[in-house]
Amino acid sequence: MTHSVLKCPSCNAEYTIDSNIYICGKCGNILDVFHHNMEYSLTNMKGVWKYKNLIHPEIPEKAIITRGEGNTMLYRNARISNYSGVDKIFLKHEGENPTGSFKDRGMTVAVSEAVRLNFNKTLCASTGNTSAAAASYSAFGGIESYVMIPGKNVSANKLFQAIAYGANIVDIEGDFDTAMENVKKAIAKRNDFYILNSLNPWRIEGQKTIIYEIMEKIKPDFITFPAGNLGNTSAFGKALMDLRALGVIDYVPKLVAIQASGASPFYDYINGKEDTIHPVKAETIASAIKIGNPVNYKKAKRAIEFTKGIVEKVTDEQIMEAKREIDRSGIGCEPASAASVAGVKKLKESGIISRGDTVASILTGNILKDVSLVPEHKTLSIQDIFQ
Ligand SMILES: Cc1ncc(COP(=O)(O)O)c(C=O)c1O
Numbered sequence: 001m002t003h004s005v006l007k008c009p010s011c012n013a014e015y016t017i018d019s020n021i022y023i024c025g026k027c028g029n030i031l032d033v034f035h036h037n038m039e040y041s042l043t044n045m046k047g048v049w050k051y052k053n054l055i056h057p058e059i060p061e062k063a064i065i066t067r068g069e070g071n072t073m074l075y076r077n078a079r080i081s082n083y084s085g086v087d088k089i090f091l092k093h094e095g096e097n098p099t100g101s102f103k104d105r106g107m108t109v110a111v112s113e114a115v116r117l118n119f120n121k122t123l124c125a126s127t128g129n130t131s132a133a134a135a136s137y138s139a140f141g142g143i144e145s146y147v148m149i150p151g152k153n154v155s156a157n158k159l160f161q162a163i164a165y166g167a168n169i170v171d172i173e174g175d176f177d178t179a180m181e182n183v184k185k186a187i188a189k190r191n192d193f194y195i196l197n198s199l200n201p202w203r204i205e206g207q208k209t210i211i212y213e214i215m216e217k218i219k220p221d222f223i224t225f226p227a228g229n230l231g232n233t234s235a236f237g238k239a240l241m242d243l244r245a246l247g248v249i250d251y252v253p254k255l256v257a258i259q260a261s262g263a264s265p266f267y268d269y270i271n272g273k274e275d276t277i278h279p280v281k282a283e284t285i286a287s288a289i290k291i292g293n294p295v296n297y298k299k300a301k302r303a304i305e306f307t308k309g310i311v312e313k314v315t316d317e318q319i320m321e322a323k324r325e326i327d328r329s330g331i332g333c334e335p336a337s338a339a340s341v342a343g344v345k346k347l348k349e350s351g352i353i354s355r356g357d358t359v360a361s362i363l364t365g366n367i368l369k370d371v372s373l374v375p376e377h378k379t380l381s382i383q384d385i386f387q
């Protein structure tokens with residue numbers, strides 16, 4: 001029988017899943033969920049919970065708070081192949097989740113856990129998408145949510161979602177990193193909030209399912225995605241470790257984390273072979289990845305090392321150029337998501353990715369998430385049609 005515990009990836013200390021902790025009491029590292037005797041067997045449920053036995057085997061089905069997240073499309077499109085220079089590039093569209101981003105996959109697991117542990121309040125810091133998902137899933141589970149948002153740095157649409165779903169909005173003077181510091185303070189000072197950021201290891205379990213779905217359909221050489229707080233990088237590495245350990249896959253694709261060049265502390269950490277990460281004051285047009293002090297950098301480093309992966313950075317101009325192509329292809333995404341494809345183009349041009357490679361690029365959020373940057377366009381008059 002599979003038995004789950006919270007486990008420190010650094011000192012291996014184990015804690016029961018009934019303890020309300022995210023951080024190792026012995027060495028201060030962010031905990032993992034670890035499943036003893038994990039088995040690869042799928043359930044009859046759809047989407048994320050199809051993989052229940054790999055993410056939360058012991059939770060009773062009746063405690064699960066789900067809005068049907070997961071099972072997103074994997075697109076192939078000629079325009080994107082031409083643009084990136086890679087024939088077999090597939091776009092996994094996480095914007096098709098219920099609140100419009102990949103966060104829903106982590107949120108269904110974390111909020112179910114909040115319900116299982118009898119919490120009646122949740123808390124997160126957010127650049128927008130986490131708060132939208134936290135507000136929706138908390139409300140759906142009958143729990144009150146509190147979201148710390150750096151109001152000046154968040155898209156109006158994402159803020160609208162959190163407000164409309166009934167979250168208590170805490171406006172933070174400063175940026176996402178300031179908000180995240182306040183969440184860490186709340187962890188130290190209060191135990192009545194259940195934390196929904198990706199330092200909650202159950203969020204990571206849910207986000208692993210993006211990789212399970214991709215690996216069921218294709219055999220990518222590279223998996224590219226935008227990287228900010230590094231929850232996805234951590235989750236994707238863990239998912240590939242699971243699949244390899246269980247003998248489900250016979251090779252490991254390379255993870256490629258793409259940062260915005262104005263918010264790239266993880267790029268500097270990995271490529272500069274530094275001893276630790278050095279936080280930066282983040283600046284980028286892609287507000288979802290405007291993060292200068294990512295909480296998950298240690299787990300993310302483990303993921304890059306396990307997959308012999310790459311960390312790349314792209315400019316705001318490269319992000320917006322890729323976004324235009326993705327939008328014009330008919331698929332569309334929010335600005336941060338386009339870093340995935342901008343990164344593929346850059347790595348193809350530098351010879352690291354080849355035209356014949358198979359690449360899965362993850363689009364993390366949908367086109368309506370951030371409409372502040374309306375593309376230049378010409379409006380026709382009615383005479384243009386009837387002349
Ligand atoms: C749309 C979008 N893309 C990418 C990211 C970055 O993901 P991660 O923090 O897991 O690195 C975020 C938020 O963090 C996001 O909202």
Ligand SMILES: N[C@@H](CCOP(=O)(O)O)C(=O)O
Nearest residue numbers: 126127128129130197198229
């Ligand atoms: N882009 C994120 C930032 C917070 O990341 P999380 O994965 O740690 O919750 C957001 O949408 O808020």
